[in-house]
Amino acid sequence: MNNKLKKDFYTRNVLAVAKDLLGKIFVYQESENSEKLMARIVEVEAYDGNIDEAAHTFIGKTERNKIMFEEGGFLYVYFTYGKHFCANIVTGVKDHGTAILLRGMEPISGINKYAFNRFAKREITEKEKINLLNGPAKICQAFNLDRKFNGTNLIANKIYLLNSDKIPGDKIVQTTRIGIKKSVELPWRFYIKDNKYVSKLAK
DNA sequence: ATCAAGATTACCT
DNA sequence: GGTAATCTTGATA
Structure with missing residues (x-):
């Protein structure tokens, strides 16, 4: 009944965790009596400051990125482009500085809530449903994740992941990452093949 | 104190 | 396919 992912899932190598994150269920429950918001992870990108510009x-520990130097199992939320938040899963052992950007999810429950946070309305079309969680900043807007959530412990009860069947290798696409100018050749984006909620298909 | 860049999105043609 | 919007962060002085 309780198949929440534990610490040892997160403390492994960032690329291994990234691949394994596909298909897992992201859960956010604001408080004990509030509705559980759930979505399936379908697209992620790995970041590793040791070799990845x-x-x-990559520049070392700063005020913004220090949570990435903790051991795996925390949320790293950062602000960018004057407007957007992006959420990451911290991985590895202490001082590794690795994390995985959540880029795309398939809504499971809480769809009216995502719709309200994204489009200020509760009823949406099928096309708008695809547009709820298919981008890193869209995910944060839909779940209302902001700087308050930076450092959230994923082993606790507010935000956590549920296990699911492993996605077979032939259903996983591995390709280059999006929206970066450095280390563009690293094939560290992973997504579920033929899933509608992936933000952008590989060329 | 000032500056440039940014793990994006929405809107335009 | 192109780009404006928007402001925090980290670096440099």
Whole structure:
């Protein structure tokens, strides 16, 4: 009944966790009596400051990125482009500086809530449903994730992941990442093949 | 104190 | 396919 992912899922190598994150269920429950918002992770990108110039941690520890240097199992939420928040899953052991950007999700429950947060209305079309969670900043807007959530412990009860069947390798697409200018050649974006909620298909 | 860049999105043609 | 919007962060002085 309780198939929440535990610490040891997160403390592994960032690329292994990134691949395994596909298909897992992201859960956010604001308080004990509030509705559970749930969505299936369908697209992620790995960042590793040790060898990856695009990672926020490539420059070393700063006030913004310090949570990425903790051991795996925390949320890293950052603000960018004057408008947007993006959420990441911290991975690895302490001082690794690795994390995984959540780029695309398939809504499971809380669709009216996502719709309200994204479009200020509760009833949406099928086309708008696809547009709820198919981008890193869209996910944060839909779940209302902002800087208050930076450092959230994923082993606790507010935000966590539920296990699910592993996605077979032939259903996973591995390709280059989106929206970066450095280390563009690293094939560290992973998504579920033929899933409608992926933000952008590989060329 | 000032500056440039940014793990994006929505809207335009 | 192109780009304006918008402001925090980290670096430099």
